[in-house]
Amino acid sequence: MITRETIDKVFETARVEEVIGDFVQLKRAGSNFKGLSPFSDERSPSFMVSPVKQIWKDFSSGKGGSVVTFLMEHEHFTYPEAIRYLANKYNIEIEETEVSQEDKIEANEKESMYLVSEFAKSYFHDTLLNTEEGKAIGLSYFKERGFTNETIAKFGLGYSPESWDAFTKEALAKGYQLEFLEKVGLTITREDGKHFDRFKGRVMFPIQSLSGRNLGFGGRILTNDKKAAKYLNSPESDIYHKSKVLYGIFHAKQAIAKQNNCYLVEGYTDVIQLHHAGVENVVASSGTALTPDQIRLINRLTKNITVLFDGDAAGLRASVRGIDLILEEGMNVKVCTFPDGDDPDSFARKNSYEDLVHYLENNAKDFIQFKASLLMDEAKNDPIKKADLIRDMVVSISKIPDRIKREIYIQETARIMDISEQVLLNTLAQLVQKDISEAGKKLKTEQKAFEVVKNDVQVAREKLDILSNLEISIINILVLYGNLETDFENIYVNFDEEGNEIEVKEKIKCKISERIFLSLQEDEISFTNPLFQEIYNDLIHNYVNNPSFEIVNYMNTLEEEHSSFISNLIMENERYTLAGWLEKKQVFVKEKDSEEVLTNLVTETLISLREYLINKLIVDLMNSFSAEEENSDLEEIKVMINDYNKLKVTLTNKIGRIRSTYL
Structure with a gap:
């Protein structure tokens, strides 16, 4: 097994933005980085990396965590594999204890x-x-x-x-x-x-x-x-899975991101020869027809693909089908062909690096120009073939998600093919409408199936979500503010000299983690979600026993599920900040919190949880009435309900307003 010292050194050395940057093209967004999700098919970046906190969050799939969690999610590494990968990347020597025979047998x-x-x-x-x-x-x-x-x-x-x-x-x-x-x-x-x-x-x-x-x-x-x-x-x-793999992607990924372009070829030796010549941003589909999964793999690193073809006309027409798939993914595609008798391998061998780069840059054509030049000779004297070619070009344009790009390509097609732009726009509109109609039919079918399931579980889920959100809120406060000290107000009942009840208010200063722990302990409140309870217990234990406890270092010691949950909470707050939700949603962000705001946040959250649980007790008691019960039992239940209602009023008065009933 890998020693704890090695694991700690890996976490201290590894930079989450550097590691993830090998797999996803990241761009600066304030103090964070953003990029396209590597876990879903998206065109707007919702993947966030925080260099300060050394965590990441993918808002499209809900995944998140540390640098190790990313490797486990993305590459399907086990925990030791992820540590070994990082150690190798940062040249850290791995110290290991002897692996038992039982551990070897358990290897999956x-x-x-x-x-x-x-x-x-x-x-x-x-x-x-x-x-x-x-x-x-x-x-x-x-x-x-x-x-x-x-x-x-x-x-x-x-x-x-x-x-x-x-x-x-x-x-x-x-x-x-x-x-x-x-x-x-x-x-x-x-x-x-x-x-x-x-x-x-x-x-x-x-x-x-x-x-x-x-x-x-x-x-x-x-x-x-x-x-x-x-x-x-x-x-x-x-x-x-050959449809999800690109040959050479491991060696090309950094060059692709740096050059913001990926050359796509057909064979192994094409890739190797171009690398050998100095052009490293190149991959191959390994002898298979190009697939959407392969295109999305490139899309994580760049939006630009240049497809390299040899001069074989039959091969060109067969391969050109992949262009529409690239366009569907919202990517920019160019095509570069080599002289007759040459392919990327042979051409790279014959030419210097400078000549090779010059040829690639000056002979890469836009896909519209490429399609026109490829088929124009055949269609030149045949109106029917020319019409088919134009329709084929419009079909390709219809695959482009961006409306502005579609219109620009329509204008270019009209110019190249000498045809009315309006005719092309009408044809494009028909194709787009057909795609929308087919997508709508599919969506309706899926929605019908979804509604059946949704109606069965909706009520139970709404109730569960309220309690889960309250429990998550408490953990969120502990994660963000657990070590901070602020003033809280204690209210208790005392008696004057005449024996009358008087309400006494007392201000005390304590850590937020201590206040939450004592409040839940006093009411003997446990979380209903086992994961939340485990995380809560662990956080409280660390805050009590370690005055200098820090969440960032703590996350490096956690198992995947706990680390992902906590990083998700932190990055959700980052998301609110970036999206300008601070004012809109009254989300409290650490840098802008005053002691009074924090006190109110903690107090209101704890009271909300108590209110919910009291409401639940009242409803449970009311549901327990039945004709078979004795009158004495009914009277006792009524007294209990009355007492709980009084307590509920007391709680709502504490925060100065009547809150909505949860049930």
Whole structure:
């Protein structure tokens, strides 16, 4: 297990904005950063990162937490994996205690698959560099393509021996289980029980996630065997979903964010060759048709995509379908084609970095110009084909969410195709209306299903939400202000010399955490939500036992669920501040609070909780009336209800106004 000292050092060193910046394009927003949610499909940024508090919050999905929580949510790391990732990023040496056999057994299935995949990557790379077969066949192939040792190491390129089961034998000898070798698709077992290597006799391209975890492989055969596929990919598994992965994204992410543009190519060697030439903001769809998930992966880093095609006309028309998907995601797309006979790989090999960059910048066309130039020669003398081409261009424009962009592209199409702008606008309106109508039908169907569920639970949920909100408010006050001292008023009953009751008011100064604890303890109030109760108990314990207790450091010690909950509270307050809700919603923000405001906030929240619970007791007592009960019981219940109503009036008088009944 990783030692506590190492974990503390990781938290002290890691910067949440730097780590998340590797996955999401962040822009400064006051003292915070904002970006597009990496957890949902959105076009307006609602993802916030606080460098001061070292936390993040995604308002579109509700997720939030520390830098470790982000890696656990985004990359599906376990807690130790996230710590190791950060330690590696910041060059922190990991100190570990001995792992027990029981801990090894408890490692989950997905982690075992990652471990097998990482071992395979190391094995293939070592085979490439350190065996006669690997050097003679695999290494010579990569060298012929102009790849240096540095490039080969950077992408972890490898070679799988021609032997039927060389890799599988080695993996089993190292203690890796056949079950997981099969699940990640590295080993295939026949019906007779014999197993063999899926990628035998191929050069290997490891496929990595955005964070650098190895997910699968692409393998290229080097012989002229017509029965074997030229390229072979890992099959779908729990860790590899080809429609959600882009080859090269791990090595390209920082360059994409910095250049604010992503070059999209088709093959592994296209990516590697462009990297080798110095153009690093490039990824590939790994031989699959471009998918919305792949586009959204790029969208987290930039709004701009330049698609690179070779000069093959048939391939161009097949690939151009992906342009509409890019437009649907609200992204800007350009297209750059290479001269006949060239692809990104060959063109990069022939030209210097300066010439390559110059060509890419000067030959990238807007998608409208590209579509027109691609199909105009065919449609030039055929009115029907020309009409189809124009309609195809308008269909693409209709996919763009932004109305201003749509109109500009309509004007450009009208100019290029020499056609009335009004005709194009009418066609566009029909297409957009059709899309809206279809979306409306789908929404109505979903709403009907939702209403059935909503009506069944609405009343119970409203009641639960009131109590939950009150409990959350108390935790929120503890998180933001627990260590602050302010004046509170105690009111108690005394008797004068004649025995008459008199109300005595007394001001005392104490910490807010102490006031909340004593108030809830006095009334023996517990939270109904187990998570809230756990967090409340933990906060009170820390405030009592540690005078210098700070929330930011405390969060680093918490498990994921607790850390996420507390960071959500903090970032919600940040959101209110940025959105200008301070005045509109009377949200109290720490920097602007006076002692009097804080006192009122604490007092009002505690009284509101008491009122709610008293109302609930009164309703429960009223519901307990029944014809079978004895008169004495009824009288006793009436007395109790009357007493509770008096107490309720006393509470409402304390805050100077009658509050709404909750039930």
